[in-house]
Amino acid sequence: MKMHVAVDIGASSGRLVLGEIKNNRLELTEIHRFKNGFTEKQGRCLWNIDQLFTEILAGLAKVRQEGVTKCTLSIDTWAVDYALVDVAGERIGEVVSYRDHRTDHTIDHVTAKLPADVIYQKTGIQFLPFNTLYQLYEEDPALLAKADKILFVPDYLGFLLTGEMRTEVTNASTSQMLNLKTRTFDEELLALSGVRKEQFAPFAEPGDFLGKVKPALTAEYGLPETDVIVAPTHDTAAAVAGTPGVGTDWAYLSSGTWSLLGIESREPIVGQQAFAANYTNEWGVYGSYRFLKNIMGMWLVQEVARLLKGAYSFPELAALAEKEEAFQFFFPPLDERFLNPADMIQEIQAYCRETGQAVPETPGQVTRAIYDNLAICYTLQLRELMQLTGKTLSSLYIVGGGANVALLNQLTADLSGLRVFAGPTEATAIGNLAVQLIASKELADIAHARKLIKESFPIETYIPSGENFAEVLAKYQMICEENGGLKHVN
Numbered sequence: 302m303k304m305h306v307a308v309d310i311g312a313s314s315g316r317l318v319l320g321e322i323k324n325n326r327l328e329l330t331e332i333h334r335f336k337n338g339f340t341e342k343q344g345r346c347l348w349n350i351d352q353l354f355t356e357i358l359a360g361l362a363k364v365r366q367e368g369v370t371k372c373t374l375s376i377d378t379w380a381v382d383y384a385l386v387d388v389a390g391e392r393i394g395e396v397v398s399y400r401d402h403r404t405d406h407t408i409d410h411v412t413a414k415l416p417a418d419v420i421y422q423k424t425g426i427q428f429l430p431f432n433t434l435y436q437l438y439e440e441d442p443a444l445l446a447k448a449d450k451i452l453f454v455p456d457y458l459g460f461l462l463t464g465e466m467r468t469e470v471t472n473a474s475t476s477q478m479l480n481l482k483t484r485t486f487d488e489e490l491l492a493l494s495g496v497r498k499e500q501f502a503p504f505a506e507p508g509d510f511l512g513k514v515k516p517a518l519t520a521e522y523g524l525p526e527t528d529v530i531v532a533p534t535h536d537t538a539a540a541v542a543g544t545p546g547v548g549t550d551w552a553y554l555s556s557g558t559w560s561l562l563g564i565e566s567r568e569p570i571v572g573q574q575a576f577a578a579n580y581t582n583e584w585g586v587y588g589s590y591r592f593l594k595n596i597m598g599m600w601l602v603q604e605v606a607r608l609l610k611g612a613y614s615f616p617e618l619a620a621l622a623e624k625e626e627a628f629q630f631f632f633p634p635l636d637e638r639f640l641n642p643a644d645m646i647q648e649i650q651a652y653c654r655e656t657g658q659a660v661p662e663t664p665g666q667v668t669r670a671i672y673d674n675l676a677i678c679y680t681l682q683l684r685e686l687m688q689l690t691g692k693t694l695s696s697l698y699i700v701g702g703g704a705n706v707a708l709l710n711q712l713t714a715d716l717s718g719l720r721v722f723a724g725p726t727e728a729t730a731i732g733n734l735a736v737q738l739i740a741s742k743e744l745a746d747i748a749h750a751r752k753l754i755k756e757s758f759p760i761e762t763y764i765p766s767g768e769n770f771a772e773v774l775a776k777y778q779m780i781c782e783e784n785g786g787l788k789h790v791n
Contacts, residue, residue, distance in 0.1 A: 303372075303373070304364075304371070305321065305373045305374070305734050305737040305738065306318070306361065306364055306373070307731075308360070308374060309729050310376070310377070310379075310536075311379060311536060312339075312379050313338055313558060313603060314334065315334070315336075315337050315353065315356060316332075316730065317333040318332065318727065318730040319367070319369070319372075320734040326756065326757040327753050328757070329730065332363045332367065333356070333359060333360030333363050335356040339398035339401075346400050346402075347395045347396065347397060348396045350454070350458075353458065354458055357462070358524070361374070361527065362522050365524055369525050371525055371526045371527075372525050372528075373529070374514070374737075375532030376462075376532055377533060377535065377536045377539040378472075379399070379536055379558075380453070380535045380536075381431055381436065381453075381476060382397065382454050383433060383454065384452050385445070385447070386448065386449060386460070387448065393448055397436065399436070400431070400640070402641070403436070403439045404438075405430060407435035407438050410438070411434065411435060411494075415490075422571055422576075424479060425590075426477040426582065427579045430637070430640075432476060433453075433475070434478050437496055440494075448500060449500070450501065451496060452466060453472045455469065455472060456472070459531075463512035463514060463529050465512040466502035467502050467503060467504070467509070467511060468502045468505065469505050469507070469532070469534040470504055470506055471507065471533045471534060471584050472535040472538075473501075473504070473584075474535075474583050475583055478490045481582070486498050505531045507534075507538070507542075507586045507587070510740070511529040511530065512528075512529055513526070513528055514526075514527040514529060532736055532737070537561045537593075538584070538591065539733045539736075540701055540729040541565060541585060541591055542585070542733075543729060543732030543734075544732075544751070544754075545698070545751045545755035545760070546696075546751065547751070547755070550693065550694055551695070552694050554699045554700070554713075555701050556598055556702065558599055559597070560595075560596040560597070560599075560675065560679070561595060561596070562596060562679060563593025564592050564690060565589050565590070566582075566589065567588070567589060567590070568590065569590050570582060570592050572689075574689055575592075575689055578594075578689060579594070580686075580689060581594070586736060592686075594685075596634055596635055596675070596679070596682065601634065601639065601645060601649075601675075602618060604645035605618065605645055605646055605667055612664075613664060618664060618665075619706055621663075621665030622665050622668040622671075622672055623669075629661075629669075629670070630653050630658055630659065630660070630661045630666070630674075631653075631673075631677075631777045631780045631781075632649055632653060632656075632670065633678070634671075635678060638652070649671070650662075655784065656784050658780070674777070675713075679717065680716040680717040680774065681777075683717050683719065696719055696721070697713065697720070699713070699721060700726070704726050704761075705723075707723075707761075710761070711763050714764060714766075715766045715768060715770065716773070717765070720764060720765070721762070721763040722760050722763075724759055725760065735753075735754065738750065
C-alpha cells in the first residue's frame, strides 16, 4: 500500500501526518507536531523559517523510523508571505509575517496609483492589508534588487527539500497579483510593487510532481525515498479540498486561526456587489475558485488564551463561555482593530466601553463574547453570500480546529438556520493527502476523494433550534453602524 505524508503548517503549529487507504477508509497517523509563531525582532514580526524546515526533516525521519521506506509528500502552509532568494539559491533576509504592521496603510498608497475597482477586476481578490502586493510594495528595494526569485513560503520549503523552484497557483492567487483573464502575473500590478515577472518561478498546479527529496538530505537525516508532489499549498485550498460536501447547496467554513467562509465555484465572481462586499476569488484545486470572505477566527481565542498565560485550555475556555448568558456583548470580528492588537482582551473591552455597552470582565465572558459575535458574523456573511451568488444554501460544513467548538457550531446553526456539519478537524491535512492520492492514481478525482473522506471520519450534525434571533442580529448591526461602521480588514 502506498504511503503519503502531509506537511501541514499553520500560523500557530505544524504537523506531519501519514495517510494511507486501508479497508476502503483513509487512515491518518500524526507522526510529528511542532509549534509555530512569529517573533518580534527590531520592530518586525518574523517567521523562523529555518526551524520550520528542520521540523519537516525531523518529522520525515520519524516516518522512516516507522518503517516507511518510500512515500510521497506535499506541503501546505498559510498564504501571502514569501522568501527572497538570490541567484545562488540562498535566502536574502528574513521571512516577514503577514501580521507585521509595515503594510497597515499601504492599500491607500497603492489604490491612489491604480483604483481599487481596477485591481479587483484584474484579480478578483479581496483587499487585505497583508496581501503580497502590499508586502512587496513595502519591501526593502535593495533586497528586491538582489532577489533572483520570490518564493511563497511553501514553495520555498519545497525548494529546500528538492532544489526545484515552482510557484503553486492556489497560494499565488492570494497575492492579489494574478490576472484572472491571462492566468499569469499582471505586469501592471508587479510594476506597482517594484518586481518583475521573471522573479517568480514557473507555475505549478496541485498534483504536479515537484521532485525527489535531495539525496544528500535523505542520507544525512535518514529519510525515506520521497517524491514531493505539489499540494494545494495554501492551507485553505487544502481544507476546502478536504471538505466532504455533496451537491451544490453547501458552503464551507474553514475554521482555524482565520475563519474562511464561502462556496466552491467554477467561475470567478467579480461583479460590483462582490467588490463592494470585499469577497475574494482564490484559485482552488482542479480549476475551481474559492469565493469566500476572510473573518477573524480562532485567533481571537488564541490571543485570549495567550494573555491568560496558559491558565485555561481552549476546551476549558469554551466550558466557561457556555455558562455565561448569551448575546450580552457585541463587537465586530471583521474590524481591523482586532487583527493584531497589543492586548486582545483589552481591545474587546475597549470596544464595548466605547459603544456604551456592559464590558466583559471574566475569561468566560470574554470568550462568550467572541463565540457569540463570530456566530453572528457567520450568519450575516452567509446571507450576503447567498445574495451575491443567487444560491440557496441548506448546509454549512465547518472544518478545521474550530469544528471542535460545539457551542460555536450550535450557535451558528441556530442563528443561520442552516444545518451545520462539523468535521473533519484535520481537513487541511486530509485535502493535502487527497491530492496526493489522486496524483498517485489511487483515487479518480476530487468527488471520489470527498466520498472517501465522508466515509472515513466522524462528522457531527447540528440542527437549528428554530428560535428567532432577529433582535440579536439587529442589535449587532445597530451598534456597528452607529459607531462608525466597520473598519474592515481591507
